[in-house]
Amino acid sequence: MTKEEKIQASKKKWRESERGKELNRQGQKRWRESEKGKTYVLQRKYGISLVEYNKLLLLQNYRCKICNRELNLKNPHDIHVDHNCVTGNVRGILCQRCNMALGLFDDDIQKILNAARYVEDTK
Numbered sequence: 281m282t283k284e285e286k287i288q289a290s291k292k293k294w295r296e297s298e299r300g301k302e303l304n305r306q307g308q309k310r311w312r313e314s315e316k317g318k319t320y321v322l323q324r325k326y327g328i329s330l331v332e333y334n335k336l337l338l339l340q341n342y343r344c345k346i347c348n349r350e351l352n353l354k355n356p357h358d359i360h361v362d363h364n365c366v367t368g369n370v371r372g373i374l375c376q377r378c379n380m381a382l383g384l385f386d387d388d389i390q391k392i393l394n395a396a397r398y399v400e401d402t403k
């Protein structure tokens with residue numbers, strides 16, 4: 281084994297150790313929550329900049345676009361950039377529950393309307 285191969289094997293062993301995995305997870309979390317990380321993820325996943333994202337939040341008064349609940353800005357799991365899965369266009373920012381609800385209804389307008397009618401008719 282060459283010196284370079286030994287170094288690579290040692291790095292691999294560290295990465296695969298529990299401590300290595302944990303430090304890697306913490307590092308990724310710190311990066312995702314940094315301005316640079318947020319910018320990268322927003323641009324890559326949704327095609328919007330951090331400025332556009334902050335503008336959307338401001339336009340929505342920091343509230344979910346469906347239920348109007350105040351978004352918990354300190355909890356990144358509570359804030360979801362909602363996009364049209366077909367066109368990729370960003371529709372707005374939703375709370376976790378509303379984002380999940382749309383997903384459970386397969387983003388199908390008819391299913392959502394049926395659910396609304398069902399709840400209305402059975403009041």
Ligand SMILES: [Zn+2]
Nearest residue numbers: 344347375378
């Ligand atoms: Zn909501």
